[in-house]
Amino acid sequence: MTDAAPMRPGGAMVEFSGVGLRYGPDAEILSDISFNLQPGSFYFLTGPSGAGKTSLLKMLYLAQRPSRGIVRLFGEDLVAMPRHRLPGFRRRIGVVFQDFRLIPHLSARDNIALPLRIAGVGEEDLAGPVGEMLSWIGLDERAEAFPPTLSGGEQQRVAIARAVIARPQLLVADEPTGNVDPDMAMRLLGLFEALNRLGTTVVVATHDIHLISRIENAQMMRLEKGRLADPTGALRYPPNRA
């Protein structure tokens, strides 16, 4: 079930305008963030540790509302949106968390199937996609293993599979290759690229500059001290500023 209205043709998938974020009475950890993300594009979000990347991603995957400014997702204002409408939007977003957030008492197969089950997909329609996804991440043999028995890399692959299995319109990944070897990192990046070609908008937060250079036509946003900064120059910035 999707609760969101279709995006208007040619419109941005994500629009941030003058967004600020603070936790409690402290100073803003994100200030004056403005950008547009176009449908079907690929973005890297970089910046030093503590720059606010994870906080920015949290707003993208609807775990946090901004303290000020305007955030529009799929053409709708999220700041004023009643919370009962959020699940419909969240089902259109896939998230790869830095700490994986797998449910420890569910098998790898059940973790991957979770978004589809939540969306109400019947068990008979789950087996195929979940099996394919397990094969693709190379974990067929470990489908019934529980996360605590999986290595960090395996957990990360399960987390990625869970994020993409429902074919989200927007994929948000926070350091998705941080725990895997370079070969697996490239395979995972290949998956993101393939999804991107199928129309998914991808936002990847990473420190890995080599990763960034591997994706053609990727655009970069760089965060420094809570503000969007000029990039190194290797990639375009800002991405299609409105």
Next chain:
Amino acid sequence: MIIPRVPVQHRRLLPDRRLSGPTPWIIAILMMLTLLAAAAGVGLARSANAIGDAIAGRVTVQIVTANPVTRAEQAAALRRAAGAAPFVRAARAVEREELQAMLGQWFGSAEGDDPVLASLPLPALVDIDFVDGDRAGAMAALETLVAREAPGARIIPHAEWLGPVAQLIRSLAWIAGGLVLLMALASAAVVIMTARAALGTHFATIEMLHLIGATDRQIARLFQRRIAIDTAYGIALGSLVAAAILLLIGWQWSGVTAGLAATASLGPAGWALLLALPLLAIALAALTARQTLLAALKKML
């Protein structure tokens, strides 16, 4: 539905740790106490009503004329006159042997044949039951009748001396009812604490479920089902123990055939209430859990 239906695959979202926490056991104890208090309340209320009905329209006329022959004649005349009066349902002279047998218990004579007891100038007693209706009018008419047939006799309404006892029993019944209410509130509080603790324990899972698009209802149903089942186990256990205790008390009570104790029984309505209480408790637990969970989930984004 008291225990919501949740697909098997969704049930696995919560680890299977049934009966591992204190909740079912606390609920079992509270349920047992609730049922015992409810049974006591129903029994006492019925007893108070029975006593009230019995004493409301009954008086005893005590004839204390010194001459035993005159006393007996006055008693007989009063019984006859009262028996014929339209406001009287029944009139009965209490036999001297009956009085002696009753007093014999205090004189250590089972047969009432103690010589001291036999020498006592016992009053003549006439028990009179009024017909239902105007009790004040009946009392006034009886006073006239007594003045005519047995001058100087004293009319003792039973309500005068048993009334406070009935009132005390009624008060105890209300206290028992209050205890049932308090224990229902305590049970609800236990469920609220359980629901909040469950939310705290499974916060990471809940946050994850929210972020992949689960609705509050979907999440609440998972926990509501688990809490309802856990409390149902506790309620069943508490009900079984309470039933065993009540049956034991009932068995012992069945030997009591005299006095106020004989008026205490549960009756069909009382048993129906006791049977309904566990079901009401499960419904209360499920509803409390649901409201607590939804209220807590609303505080999350």
